Amino acid sequence: MTFSKPAKPFLAALAGQRQPRPPVWLMRQAGRYLPEYREIRARAASFLDFCYTPAFTVEATLQPIRRFGFDAAILFSDILVVPDALGQTVSFESGEGPRLDPITDAEGLSRLKAEPDWQKLSPVFETLDRLKTALPGDVALIGFCGAPWTVASYMIAGRGTPDQAPARLIAYRQPNLFAALIDRLVEASAEYLARQIAAGAEAVQVFDSWAGVLPPAEFERWCVKPVAALVAKVKAKAPKTPVIAFPRGAATQLAKFAGMAGVSAIGLDTAVEPAAAVAALPGDLALQGNLDPLALVAGGAALDEGIDRVLQGFGSRAHIFNLGHGILPETPVAHVERMMARVRSA
Amino acid sequence: MTFSKPAKPFLAALAGQRQPRPPVWLMRQAGRYLPEYREIRARAASFLDFCYTPAFTVEATLQPIRRFGFDAAILFSDILVVPDALGQTVSFESGEGPRLDPITDAEGLSRLKAEPDWQKLSPVFETLDRLKTALPGDVALIGFCGAPWTVASYMIAGRGTPDQAPARLIAYRQPNLFAALIDRLVEASAEYLARQIAAGAEAVQVFDSWAGVLPPAEFERWCVKPVAALVAKVKAKAPKTPVIAFPRGAATQLAKFAGMAGVSAIGLDTAVEPAAAVAALPGDLALQGNLDPLALVAGGAALDEGIDRVLQGFGSRAHIFNLGHGILPETPVAHVERMMARVRSA
Numbered sequence: 001m002t003f004s005k006p007a008k009p010f011l012a013a014l015a016g017q018r019q020p021r022p023p024v025w026l027m028r029q030a031g032r033y034l035p036e037y038r039e040i041r042a043r044a045a046s047f048l049d050f051c052y053t054p055a056f057t058v059e060a061t062l063q064p065i066r067r068f069g070f071d072a073a074i075l076f077s078d079i080l081v082v083p084d085a086l087g088q089t090v091s092f093e094s095g096e097g098p099r100l101d102p103i104t105d106a107e108g109l110s111r112l113k114a115e116p117d118w119q120k121l122s123p124v125f126e127t128l129d130r131l132k133t134a135l136p137g138d139v140a141l142i143g144f145c146g147a148p149w150t151v152a153s154y155m156i157a158g159r160g161t162p163d164q165a166p167a168r169l170i171a172y173r174q175p176n177l178f179a180a181l182i183d184r185l186v187e188a189s190a191e192y193l194a195r196q197i198a199a200g201a202e203a204v205q206v207f208d209s210w211a212g213v214l215p216p217a218e219f220e221r222w223c224v225k226p227v228a229a230l231v232a233k234v235k236a237k238a239p240k241t242p243v244i245a246f247p248r249g250a251a252t253q254l255a256k257f258a259g260m261a262g263v264s265a266i267g268l269d270t271a272v273e274p275a276a277a278v279a280a281l282p283g284d285l286a287l288q289g290n291l292d293p294l295a296l297v298a299g300g301a302a303l304d305e306g307i308d309r310v311l312q313g314f315g316s317r318a319h320i321f322n323l324g325h326g327i328l329p330e331t332p333v334a335h336v337e338r339m340m341a342r343v344r345s346a
Numbered sequence: 347m348t349f350s351k352p353a354k355p356f357l358a359a360l361a362g363q364r365q366p367r368p369p370v371w372l373m374r375q376a377g378r379y380l381p382e383y384r385e386i387r388a389r390a391a392s393f394l395d396f397c398y399t400p401a402f403t404v405e406a407t408l409q410p411i412r413r414f415g416f417d418a419a420i421l422f423s424d425i426l427v428v429p430d431a432l433g434q435t436v437s438f439e440s441g442e443g444p445r446l447d448p449i450t451d452a453e454g455l456s457r458l459k460a461e462p463d464w465q466k467l468s469p470v471f472e473t474l475d476r477l478k479t480a481l482p483g484d485v486a487l488i489g490f491c492g493a494p495w496t497v498a499s500y501m502i503a504g505r506g507t508p509d510q511a512p513a514r515l516i517a518y519r520q521p522n523l524f525a526a527l528i529d530r531l532v533e534a535s536a537e538y539l540a541r542q543i544a545a546g547a548e549a550v551q552v553f554d555s556w557a558g559v560l561p562p563a564e565f566e567r568w569c570v571k572p573v574a575a576l577v578a579k580v581k582a583k584a585p586k587t588p589v590i591a592f593p594r595g596a597a598t599q600l601a602k603f604a605g606m607a608g609v610s611a612i613g614l615d616t617a618v619e620p621a622a623a624v625a626a627l628p629g630d631l632a633l634q635g636n637l638d639p640l641a642l643v644a645g646g647a648a649l650d651e652g653i654d655r656v657l658q659g660f661g662s663r664a665h666i667f668n669l670g671h672g673i674l675p676e677t678p679v680a681h682v683e684r685m686m687a688r689v690r691s692a
Contacts, residue, residue, distance in 0.1 A: 162508060165640055168638075168640050169640055169643060169644055172640060172641060172644035173644050173646065175648075212617070214617075215652075216617070216618075217651075217655065218638075249617075251597035251598055252597055252600075252617070270561045271560075271562070271595075271597055271599075272598065273562040273598060276598060292514075292561050292564075294511055295518060298515055298518035299519075300519065302519065302521075309563065
């Protein structure tokens with residue numbers, strides 16, 4: 001029996017078809033570890049300007065594809081363009097991360113627009129439209145958004161914090177207010193993803209980077225259910241487009257999440273043992289992950305062993321090779337090359 | 347059948363005997379949320395001076411017992427007195443957390459003493475000795491240390507970081523160097539706990555606060571095995587003294603940890619679903635935890651519901667009521683009183 005190579009191995013894996021060698025992409029694959037990214041980034045006045053300028057975002061998206069030949073390209077953007085388009089003040093301090101004018105009460109919530117300013121987001125759709133034709137024929141195009149909980153946690157804290165306590169406190173003290181914000185984000189994000197798909201995204205990923213800070217009952221209420229609602233709305237508009245969810249830190253709640261989210265694939269963080277995920281998650285779900293980004297920084301034997309554990313652990317399943325979290329800015333390019341060679345020769 | 351009230355309900359629960367209402371203590375129960383603590387803390391020149399002055403540490407340990415009537419008192423100290431006694435430079439910047447002169451190579455490791463300066467740690471033992479007679483007869487006295495991985499992660503980074511990446515990188519790149527540091531900490535910590543027990547500690551807790559940042563293979567190598575070695579050494583010297591381990595963030599690795607650590611009880615963090623822990627962990631293990639410290643800050647219905655979920659979830663087991671992480675400085679004293687009333691009337 002021979003495999004006939006699918007047109008886009010990444011999409012075939014998302015459809016549940018195990019590939020002879022796993023397709024590869026890396027979260028944050030376009031970014032600061034690449035000298036060619038730093039070069040174009042320096043030309044933009046701000047990070048948000050960069051995100052809203054298709055000449056930059058198209059180029060940034062293509063750079064890692066040219067250099068490493070990944071099987072998927074992910075739209076260069078940021079999850080916080082949604083609060084920006086909802087009218088919240090968003091900026092990025094260099095080296096400091098995002099800064100937002102925090103929403104802490106009903107009055108703050110009332111200042112948000114009912115739906116995103118789609119004109120403001122039009123550069124995102126233009127980027128996807130241009131990428132459709134710019135990408136090699138076997139490379140898939142991924143769109144994305146942040147999950148409601150994760151985006152809300154930034155909107156309330158005004159920044160990243162060690163455990164997003166400000167949002168967790170609001171959720172405890174003013175659950176109705178918090179639910180209203182989450183509902184707004186479910187609606188906005190579903191429409192945002194549907195428009196990305198209409199513009200050319202062949203798959204979309206929902207990043208719930210802060211899922212891990214919530215206790216089980218809050219995890220179900222603020223992560224699982226909103227993501228499930230968001231996915232259902234996307235599926236209603238684009239039933240054939242696969243959705244990947246990345247509930248970072250879901251840990252013991254992972255099977256519950258996978259059972260309820262309605263997605264085609266789950267992105268797994270570094271804490272997940274591959275064999276345990278294979279055993280615990282539904283067999284028709286593609287699994288994506290989960291090399292430790294620090295092993296990619298470290299290189300050498302630690303990198304090789306980490307790669308091999310991922311390849312062996314997921315070997316029996318439709319698997320997409322990725323990191324367990326975003327690639328770190330200090331990652332040597334040579335280590336990414338070494339990783340690609342090892343995955344390809346597996 | 348009636349329960350005869352044991353002399354110390356906390357120790358009875360650690361021995362696996364389910365209590366009519368769970369004994370209670372809180373991680374960091376002596377500390378900044380108490381005005382009487384802030385008052386005495388202001389009299390010491392530095393946090394380390396405070397930790398090494400029995401007049402302060404005895405009083406700080408007793409304060410929450412007087413105010414709330416907890417069932418156990420925990421030695422007031424810090425996990426970083428061990429690196430301090432090993433000769434590393436340690437200080438605490440106010441509002442900034444600990445600062446250590448980082449160990450990044452073999453030369454740095456070689457500057458550490460072979461064993462702790464026990465004279466430097468003598469105030470810790472004196473504190474325990476004085477507490478033995480100062481505590482009410484039904485209140486147990488807990489000693490503690492940091493787990494090797496957690497202490498090593500501070501010794502290498504020189505501070506707390508979001509994911510203790512510096513130590514994880516050294517562990518990947520220089521595993522022999524890292525193993526030598528871990529071994530040093532296993533030896534020092536085991537002897538330190540044995541001396542705490544000799545001085546009056548009736549139980550000891552090993553805090554592995556940073557266990558959650560390690561991928562599964564590294565978790566087994568750098569958390570589980572060193573804690574198991576540490577516990578075995580303590581047991582060899584003090585076979586009857588119960589040991590509690592708190593592997594914060596162990597998540598899907600919790601059952602493996604519990605099976606290998608050789609402890610009497612496991613402290614559970616906020617991410618653990620009580621019913622799942624009851625089902626997954628050996629029946630002779632007492633379970634300690636795991637109210638969300640932010641629910642205690644929030645108060646109101648969120649607090650009451652959180653307490654009830656903990657009480658109901660662990661109800662069938664020998665359970666010690668505690669938080670899932672340390673109490674936060676902004677916690678209102680009235681919320682702790684409300685919690686105690688609710689647990690007591692359960």
